[in-house]
Amino acid sequence: MSFLLNNTGPNLVIMLCIRLLIVFTILPIHEYAHGYAAKKLGDNTALIAGRLTLNPLAHIHPVGSVLLILFGFGWAKPVPVNPRNFKNYKRDMAITAFAGPLSNLICSLIGIFASKVLYNIFARVLLSQAAAVAISYALMALDYFAIINLSLAIFNLLPIRPLDGSNILAYFLPAKANAFLYKYTNYIQIGLFALIYLGILSGPLSWLVSKVYDLFTLLFFWVDLLFGVIFK
Numbered sequence: 001m002s003f004l005l006n007n008t009g010p011n012l013v014i015m016l017c018i019r020l021l022i023v024f025t026i027l028p029i030h031e032y033a034h035g036y037a038a039k040k041l042g043d044n045t046a047l048i049a050g051r052l053t054l055n056p057l058a059h060i061h062p063v064g065s066v067l068l069i070l071f072g073f074g075w076a077k078p079v080p081v082n083p084r085n086f087k088n089y090k091r092d093m094a095i096t097a098f099a100g101p102l103s104n105l106i107c108s109l110i111g112i113f114a115s116k117v118l119y120n121i122f123a124r125v126l127l128s129q130a131a132a133v134a135i136s137y138a139l140m141a142l143d144y145f146a147i148i149n150l151s152l153a154i155f156n157l158l159p160i161r162p163l164d165g166s167n168i169l170a171y172f173l174p175a176k177a178n179a180f181l182y183k184y185t186n187y188i189q190i191g192l193f194a195l196i197y198l199g200i201l202s203g204p205l206s207w208l209v210s211k212v213y214d215l216f217t218l219l220f221f222w223v224d225l226l227f228g229v230i231f232k
Contacts, residue, residue, distance in 0.1 A: 014137060014140075015140065015144075018137075018140065018141045018144055019068075019069045019148075020069065021141070022141075022144055022145050022148055023056075023060070023065050023068050023069060024056040024060070025056075026104065026145070026149055027056065027059050027060055027064075027065065027068070028053075028054045028055065028056045028058070028059050028060075028076075029054065029103050029104075029107060030076065030100045030101075030103055030104055030152065030156075031051065031058075031059040031076050031078075031079045031100070032053065032059075032079075032103075033099040034046070034079040034081070034096055034097070034099055034100045035047065035051050035052040035079045036052065036099065037095055037096045037098075037099035038079070038081050038085075038092075039052060041087070041092040041095060041096060042085045042092075043081055043082050043085035043086060043092075043096075045081055045082045045085070046079045046080055049080050051079045058077075059076040059077055059079075060076055060077070061075055061076050061077045064076055068148065068152075078162070081093075081096060090170060090171045093167045093171070094167055094170065094171035096167070097164040097165070097166075098164065098168055100156060100164050101152070101153040101154075101156045101164055101165075102153075104149040104150070104152045104153035104156075105149070105150070105153045107145070107146075107149045108145075108146045108147075108149035108153070108213075108216060109216055111142045111143075111146035111149065112142075112146045112213070112216050112217055113220050113223070114142050115139055115142040115146065116217070116220045116224070118135055118138055118139055118142065120224065120227035121135065121227075122135045124227055124231045146216075147209065147213065150209045150216075151205070151209050154205060154209055154212065155205060160188055160189065160192050161181075161182075161185045161188065161189060166181075
C-alpha cells in the first residue's frame, strides 16, 4: 500500500522532514542491533566504544545519510566488532551481521502493521478534516519507514563486502572460497559500485523490495477483516 501526497511545495518539505526523521531512527536501530548481538555473543567492543546506543549521533555517517534521504538506501558508521571475543568466529560473525538487516525487517513489519491500522481508521471512521490530514501524513511516514527499512535490509544482505551479507555467506562457504573472495574484495566492491552507479541493480532490488513488501502486507490480512467486523 502506498499512500502518497501531491507533490506541492509544503508536502515536499514535509516529506523531507519525514525522511530525516526516518534516518534518525532506522540507522541507529540497525547499528544498535549489530552491537547488541555482538555483546550477547561475548564481544563488548561496541559497548566500550560508546556505540551500544540508540543515539543517532553515535552512528550516522554524513554521506550514507544523504544517500538514504535521496535514494532510499545508504549506510551508517560500522559498529566496531572484535571477532576474537567470539567463541565461534564464523557463526557468531554471521549472527552479528544478520542482526542489522533483521532489525530492519522487524521495523518494516511494524510500519506496515501500523499503516494497515491507520488506513482502516482513515477509511472507515468519520474524521474531522484536521484528523484526516494528520493521518494522511502519518500514513506517508509509515509507508516510507517500511520501504526504506526493507530496502536497507535487502541491500545489506547482498553477499558482497562490506555489506552484512558477506559475513553471512562466509559462514556457509569453505575456507578456500572465503580466502578467494577476500583476495578479490576490492575488485568485487568496484563491480558493486559500478552496478549501483549504472543503475543496473536498482531494477532487481526495487522488484524484490516490492515483492517482500506485498508479502509482508499479506501477513496482516486479518487487520482488514477485523476492522470489517468491528465497523460492520
